[in-house]
Amino acid sequence: MDPELEAFIPLFPRADLTDPVTERKNLAALAASIPPPDTSGMQIEDRLVPAEVDVPVRIYRPRDARGAIVWMHGGGWVMGDLETEHPWAARLAESSGAVVVSVGYRLAPENPFPAALDDCYAVLGWAVEHAEELGADPGRVAVGGHSAGGGLAAGIALRARDEQGPPICFQLLNQPGLDDRQETWSARTFTDTPWMNRDKVTAAWRHYLGSAPASPYAAPARADDLSGLPPAYIASAELCPSRDEDIEYALRLLRAGVSVELHQWAGTFHGSQAILSVEVSQRQIAELAAVLRRALAG
Structure with missing residues (x-):
């Protein structure tokens, strides 16, 4: 492990999702402790996107934006909201120059799959339809999104x-959760890693899927055909249960003819x-912004 990161391990909360309500409060407290981002160079607006259930979004508009990204927060489909994602969404907008539409999708287990996916898909359609209004x-x-x-x-x-739906020009996938089966080497081996371990991944998928069988839209690694998808950047973390599924997804995209940049940190x-x-965290965040800026430059 990176020595600088190792020094912070005692400060990280225990990896647990057995009590979603408590863990949401813990994540909110953790996010509130992060130094606030510089938002002086952008406009920030909260909106409701019309859908079957209206979806809250927070829009970050930097000056002279050319493109936009619909951005989904992490939290195991169970935790997180527009407030906990604010430090990251604002930094991404400021550093990339992109309009960031941060999505406050419905959380499991109260709203299992496909609620979150439906919310995000509705926001994607809205963002494409209203892109010029957004300045993109x-x-x-x-x-x-993260995780x-x-x-x-x-x-x-x-x-x-x-569904021949809204056009997507790029996928920016940071340590994505893609496979509920947990059959990879990293998923079977990393049972006691910081922040995310096998038990927490198991609980997250259980909350998210509920009684529904896993489909490719819930667990994209299950998709038989990855051809025709947008170009992608995929980042994985070395000591993460999801590492190998992220790398394998990148390889499968490449084999399907999709252009991919893969960075294993x-x-x-x-x-x-x-x-x-x-230092490594600063490089990770800077790279996400640089990749997005390049992807949206056309």
Whole structure:
């Protein structure tokens, strides 16, 4: 493990999702402790996107934006909201120059699959339809997210392809949760890693899927055909249960003819980029923004 990261391990909360309500409060407290981002160079607006159930979004508009990204927060489909994602969504907008539409999708277990996916897909359609109003090119709308949010982004990319839905120019998938089966080496081996371990992954999938069988839209690694999907950037963390499924998904995209940039971050663990004072975290965050800026430049 990266020595700088290792020093912070005692400060991280125990990896647990058995009590979603308590864990939501813990994540909110953790997010509130992060230094606030600089938002002086952008406009920020909260909106409700009309859908079967209206979806709250927070829109970050930097000056001279050319493209936009529909951005899904992490939290195992169980935790997180617009407030906990604010430090990351604002930093992504400021550093990339993209309009960021942060999605406050419904959470499990109260709202199991496909609630979150439906919310994110509705926001994607709205963002493409209203791109010019947002200050973005309708042909330059990407999807992305951290962890569970990355899995949601991959899921709506599959759905948009299958349904000939809104055009997506790029997928920005940071440590995405893609496979409920947990059969990879990393999923079977990393049983006691910081922040995310096998038990927590198991609980997250159980809450998210509820009684529904896992489909490719819920667990994109289950998709038989990955051809025709947008180009992608996939980042994995070395000491993360989801590492191998992320790498395998990138390889399968490549074999299907999809252009992919894959970065396996040595010495990191799931979510460790939240430790902003560490050099490798700074590089991770900067790279996400640089990749998005390049992807939306056309």
